[in-house]
Amino acid sequence: MVEELLNRFAQFSIYKSSFNNVMGTILEVKNLAMDFGGLRALDNLDLDVKNGEIVALIGPNGSGKTTFFNCVTGIYTPTEGDIRDSQHGKNRRLSSINGLRPNLVTKKGLARTFQNIRLFSNMSVLENVMIGRHCRTRSGIAGAVFRNRATKEEEQKIVDDSYEVLKKIGLADYVNELAVNLPYGAQRRLEIARAMATEPFMLLLDEPAAGMNIRETKELDELILRIRENEGISILMIEHDMKLVMSLSDRIYVMDYGRKIADGTPEQIKNDPVVIKAYLGKEPDA
Template identity: 65%
Template structure:
């Protein structure tokens, strides 16, 4: 099924060295339109480093990262700045929540609109009709996104006052505000209770259909991963050790040995 669809992201031979340490060793990964792909592996396997390479926070030592936005263009994005990559249409959330704590919930989402709006300093000072309209649209779009993740009531609250689960959902809303075609979620369920995780699962599924985007997910909660993913890539010690559908991964002896062990037998 996957092969019929357009490839949105194609990573091949990605390698990242930190001094003498090879954090990622020649890892490849494809994501197709509308897919949810999970990246799993034990702690320290290099999953977040992989994310950071793809989103431009690190410049990879070797390998190619090519994105093909739905508009048909295609581009190698190695070494681009994070904001440029976000403008191209890939948005992420962070493993350790990185909101803007002293700004309101709504403003946090509005920051996501930054790269989709144009007003310059001069425009803002003059305050022309176009600038005001853009500002109104920013507020309206951000508000709708808050409604989608169920935070509309808390729009005026400071982000730091939100509960942990709400902060995670706010990060997702903020990433969605950048109008991505590919959303990268770094452990979105970390620290959530089972109920919240269930809600998150529903939210991710809803986002995929509503916004027509693909999702790359790092997650340790195996129930969530198995339920939601179309395909799973497993990493260990910086190397890719397996790739396949949830069922294949569950039965892959290498994965069982490395990581899933008890989960798979249970």
């Protein structure tokens, strides 16, 4: 009994110290490991994102980047380790999101996009974004059937808010278009818009520039910066386009075989021999 109390107290003080030490940290991952049967896809991974940062996660194919995303967003439950995030970006105290269901993770303020576009193809662009508003609204079955004033107002607000988001992302012209009919680059942006509609404090973008041409990539570059500057949303992204990564990110994490092999500013990463070896497969001076 006493022991338990002491334990609690100790835990509390640890939290408190972390609260003091990592001021501004909004996502903290410690010793994360993920096993698929006998395969260790992630091993002893540490990562943190501070408020307002753009952090990139790079690494060769199959190094576990998307698995990491899936662990953070609750699609997988990590085998070991701890993922903690702040309460919707406001409260600096971190709380664990390990094994939380994906919808609850999103509700806490971590929204993601997918590597292979996963839009609701047969819904209109606006409706796609309106789905994003789902977790911030509350009208239920009774409201839908009786259509009382509160429900009507909420519905109108969902439409208005969603349209605002679309305007910000620059998709307002497509409002009533079916998502599946959008050009590729616009579909990628719609995924970001949909994620933004959930009012996140942090966006997790899984290869946002994949398959985009140079012009579209440039637009995306500006869009991501704009999201950070105007909305104050931090960004963690997986990306293979090195030009985009180097120009955008404040810090970069490099992964290989499920482990973190380096982290630091773009300059540091560019010149890191370990990173070069992982990518090119040989000693830089050989």
